[in-house]
Amino acid sequence: MKALKFLFLTFLLTSCGAVVHYDYEKSTDFNHYKSYNYFGDMKTGLSQLDTKRLIRVMDAKLESMGLTRSEHPDFFIDIFSQDIQNRTNSNVGIGVGGSGRNVGGGLSVGLPIGGQKNTRELTIEFVDDTKTGMFWQAISESNYSDNDTPKKREERFHSLVEKMFSSYPPTSE
Template sequence: MRVLMMSMLVLALTGCAGNVVTDYNSSVVFGNFSSWSFAENAGSSAFVSLDGSRVQSALERELNRKALRKVPENEADLLVNWQIVEEDRLEQSGVGLGFGFGTGRFGWALAAPPPVREITEGKLVVELVDTGSDQVVWRAASRRYLNENQSPETRRELIDEVVSEMFSKYPPGIQ
């Protein structure tokens, strides 16, 4: 029983791991950055959406925790660019139908697969751009998705959780 409980705990923790993928420029000294601003095209829309304001709030909170201060764009060491990248996936719902007949080892059957529908989901991508070189120096992408069926509170909690996990890996090499 004890081994079973430990196995279940390990599986649960493994399932929680790896919801964010990060990449960075290993030649950059991240300790040199002390200020940031949102990039002019952050969010890639003329207006900040509801999810966009949730993302910006979460980003501001996490960057403040990293002792980086928000300044006007022309004074910033880092520009924060983010976007919610939409991806389509197919989802099967329900069960298929089928029938068959036969005797012994031989028979015939017909079956219909379960219904399939296309779902559009969004994953969050955050990039930090060095204003001195105009190069992306750090990037994080979520493996968890927002979808249109989630409540506003669920969306906010998911965004907060994902952004927090992203910045748990910043600066690189210090975990």
């Protein structure tokens, strides 16, 4: 039963469909950072409306984490993205297994169905201009549709931001 709960939890956490990678400067004291703002000259690679949606969702998340948006911040946030098209998810898998005296093998081939998928790579960086420069970064890759409604876009940004900030501040290894 525990294995089933673990499997369900894993599915739930990965159901957003986004892959997220983190990196950070290990000498950073994250307790020092209490206020933030965005770079004024950000070129996010998103439409103006999507940029506003993303910033609105990020502000809510950062506020819930105890950070405050300020005109004189401890650090700045930079956001940029790029579209990646024509990704195919085809793959081949080979497996061998057995139990008791029986041994079996299998071959599976995954073919992409549904045509071309739009994939967006979104990068969020925390930068301290006065000290260390960039000290935290999250990069996500997820599918999106140009035909999504504004509500669906905001929901997608919400789940993406939740996943991207799930490991902030990082815990020491």
